[in-house]
Amino acid sequence: MTSLFLLQLLNGVQFGILLFLIAAGLTLVFGIMDFVNLAHGVIYMVGAYLAVSFTQMTGSYGLGLLLTLPATLLIGLVLELLVFRRLYDRPHLDQVLATFGLVMIVTEGVQIIWGAAPLSVAMPEALSGSIPLIGQMRYPVFRLVVIGAGLATALGLYLIIGHTRIGMRLRAGATSRAMVSALGVDIHKLFTVIFAFGAMLAGFAGAMVAPILTVDPGMGEQVLILAFVVIVIGGIGSVRGAFAGALLVGIVDTMGRSFGPILLRLVMEPAAAGQAGRVLAPMLVYILMAAILAARPTGLFGQKT
Amino acid sequence: MSRLMTRRNAALLLFSGFALLPFVATMLGDSYLVVIATRILGFAIAALALDLILGYGGMVSFGHAAYVGIGAYSVAILSRAGITDLGAHLLAGIAGAVLFALVTGAISLRTRGIYFIMITLAFAQMAFFFFVSLSAYGGDDGVTLRARSTLLGRPLLEDDRTLYYVTLAILVALYLLAVAITRSRFGRVLTGARENPVRMQAIGFSPFRYQLTAFVISGAMASVAGVMLANQTGFVSPAFMNWHVSGELVVMVVLGGIGNLLGAVAGATIALLLEEWLGLLTEHWRLLFGLILVVIVLASRDGVSGLFRRRDRP
C-alpha cells in the first residue's frame, strides 16, 4: 500500500510536470504581455505533429525534437507578426475572439495536412524500457526523462527571469511598458521575442509528449483548459505559481483517481462510494480551482490587484 | 436620443425580419429554414443573457452553458415525470438556474478578470460531469424527448412554426426586459460598478449585491434558452453544458459587439448563419470561419456592428 502510494505520488508529479511544460509558455505570455492566447494549445499540438514528421524524416526522435524547436519558434514569430502584434492594446475579449479563430484555423489546417487519424512517434529505443522501482513495480524510463526535462525547463526559466538582463527587462516590461520604452528598450521587439519563446516552449512540450500520448487534432484543446486551470491556480504571470499549480493539479488528479474511492469507502457503502468516486474524480481539478480561488481570488502566487 | 431611436429601429427591423421568415421559407418551399432559425433564436436568448452581465456588468462568464443545460434537463426530467407543460418546464429551469447561479455566483464574484472567467468555467464543468454521471437520464448518451412541451395542455409546439413563433415571442419579451433592466437605476449601478467599483461603494452601493442579482437574472434567462433548445432538438444530453457551448456564447456576444443587447442577438444569428452557410460551401468550413473571426477582430474594434459603424464615418 505504501509503495503504491509513493508510486502514485510519483505519477502525480510526472503528470504535473507535463502540465507545467505546457503552462509555462502560456503564463509567460499572459503574465508579461497581458495577452489571452487561446492558440497556445494548438501550437503545442503543431509541435507534436512536427515532431512526428521530423522524426519520420530523420529517423531519429532526438533530431526530430531538435528540429521542432526552431520550427515552432518560427511559427510563433510569423503569428506574432501577422496577428498578435495588432492585438496587444486591445481588450481581452477581442484577443479571445481572434485567438479562438486561430484555433479553428490551425485545427482544421492540421487535419488537412496530417489527416484526422491519431499519429505517434516511436519511442527511442534507449528510453523505451522501464526500470524497477519498488518491489514489483516498474517505472517507464521516458517518464523520468519527461520529469527531467520539466525540471530543467523550470530551472532555466527561473534563471533567465530572475538573473539575466533580458529577464530584468521582462519583469520591468510587465509592470510598466511606458517606463521600459523610455529606458530605450524596444518593447515591441521584446514582446516578439517573448511570444516566439512561448510558442517554442509549447512546441517543446508537444514534442516531449509525442512518444507517450497520441498526436491527434483534439490534443491542443484537451490541454488548453487544464493549462489555464494551472496558471490560474498558480497566479497569472508567475512561473513559480505555474510550477506549483501544475504539481498540485497533477497530484490531486492522480491521487484522487486512485485513492478517492478508497477514502470514500471509509464513510459510505462500497457501491455508493464507487459511484460517488466516479462522479467526483473528473470534478476534482475544478473543485480544487474553485476552492483556491474562493480563498485566494488571484491564485496562490498572484499579485493582489 | 438618436442612438436610442436607431437601436429601436434596428430591433424592429431584426425582429420583424425574424417574424417574416416562416413565410419566406414557405415561398421557397424550404421548411428546414424554420428549423435552423429556431436554433438561432434559442442561442440568441442565451447570448442575450450573457451580454447582460458581460456587456453591462463586466462579468465574463465562461460557464453559461451550465444554465442552458439546466433548462434543457428540466424539460427531460419533468417530461419523464409526466409533467409536460412548457410553463412548468420554464419555471423549473429558472428555479434550478437561480439556485445554481446564487451559490456559484456568490463564490465567483470574489474574483475578477480572468480568474472570474476560470471559476465560472470550473462550476460549469462540475455541472457537466454531474450530468455525465447521471445514469438515470442516459449519462453521456442523453435522453430522447418523446414529445415537445405542451402549451395549454395541447401539443401545439409539435408544429415547427408554432415552436418558432413561441421562441421568437420569448426572445422579444426577454430583449425588452433586458433593455428595461439596463435603463433602470439597477442597470446604471451595474455599469457603474464595472467602471468604478470603489466609487460605487463610496456612494453607498454594494456592487456585490447588484452584480450577484444580475448574474442570477442572466442565469435564469439562459435556462429559458435551454428549455427552448431542448424542444427544438428533441434531445437532451450533457453536450449542452460542454465548455464549447460557453465559448461559443462568448464568441457570439463579442462578435455582435458587447454591451448592446441587440448585438448579442445579431452575433448569435451571424455565427450560426456563417456556420450553416460555410458548411454548405466546404467540408473545411472551420478554416474559413476562423479566418473570418480573425479578420473581423483585426478590422473592427467593436464586433460586426463596429465594422459598419466605421464605414459611416466621413
Next chain:
Amino acid sequence: MTQSRTILALLAASTCLAGPAAAQDDDTLTIGLLLTLSGPSAVLGEMARDGFQLAAEEIGDIGGMTTRIIVVDDELKPDVATNKARELVQRNGADIVVGPIFSNIMGAIAKPVVDSGAILISPNAGPSVFAGAECHRNIFATSYQNDQMHEVMGAYAQAQGFDNVFLLAPNYQAGKDALAGFRHSYEGGVAGEIFTQLGQLDYSAELAQIAAMQPDAVFAFMPGGMGVNLVRQYRQAGLETIPFLSAFTVDESTLPAQQDAAVSFLGGSNWAPDLDTPENKAFVEAYEAKFNQVPAVYAMQAYDAARLIDAAVREAGGVADRDALIAALEQAPFTSVRGDFSFGPNHFPIQDFYLTEVVKREDGKFATSIVEKIFEDYQDSYVGDCQMD
C-alpha cells in the same frame, strides 16, 4: 442607422441560406451519410464514408436508380446532429440516412429521421435501446449491438479460466455498457474495476494499480485516442506479460498510432481484414489500393450498408413504397463480406464473432487478424424487448 444597416445585411445574407427545396423525385435515390468527420474521432467517420463510397463506386447506380449521396458531419454534437438529420430528410429529401458512428448521436437523430418516413441504417452504433425497447421498423444496423463485442471477450476470458480480471473503461454510458457486456459472459472474479475520465491522457495511475494487483488479464474498452494512449503506456510500463483483452481499443483506426506497442493484444470483433471470404478479399484489396490504409470494421460495415441498400432497393423496385423496401431490407438480400449475415426481428444482425489479435503484416502495416471463432450466428440479448409494430 448603423445597426439597421447591419441588420439589413444580415437579412439579405440569410436568404442565401435557402437551400435547394426537397427534391422528392421518385427516380432519384437520395442517401444521406451522417457521420462524425471532425474532431479527435473523425477517423472513424472518414473510414465509414470511404467504405460506403467505395461500394457506391463499384456498384454505380445504387439499386438501379440515379443516386445522390450527401455527406454531412455531425461534429459528435447531438444537437448539431439532430439539425443535420432534419436537413437531410426535410430539405434534401433523403430516402435513407446512413449513420451515425457514435451511440449518443443515434439517440439524437433516430426520431427526426424515422418521423419523416426515411430509413435509418447504422453502420456502427448499436445502442441497446434501439435493439430492444425502442426498436423501430425503419431502423436497421449493419454493425452489431454494442454489448456483443464485450461479450465475446467475456466468453474468451471465461474459456481461458481466468479468475481475476481487471476492468477498465471510460466513465460514460458506453463504458458502463462495455463492462456490463463483459460480465454478461464472464463469471470469474474481478480484481478491480476503474472508470477513467473520458478523454483521459495519462493512465499511469491506473497502470500502477494493475501492476500492484498482477491480475490474470486486463479487459479494457478505450476507443480512439484513449486506446492509443493506454496501449502505448501499458507497454511502456512493462505490463505486457499480463494479457490485454479489449474491444474497440486496438483496431485499424488506432493501429497506425499504436504500432508495435499493440502487437499480440487481443480483441473481440465481428470481422477482421483477413477474414476468408472472396467478397472480403476483394473489399480489403480495393480499399487498401484506394486509400493506402487497412480498413477497420467501420469501413467494412458501411461498405456492407451500401451493398445492402443496393440489393434491397433492386428487390423492392424503388424506394417509393417504404413497406416493400423495409420487407426487402429485412431479407438482407446481399452477400456480406462477413459471409454469414442475416437480420433478427429487431433489425440487428445475427452474425459470427471472433477473437482477434494484432499482427504486423509482411508489408509492414499493422492489422487485426482472426484467431478463432467465439460465437456462431450470435444474436443480441435485447431482441426479446423489441415489439415492432
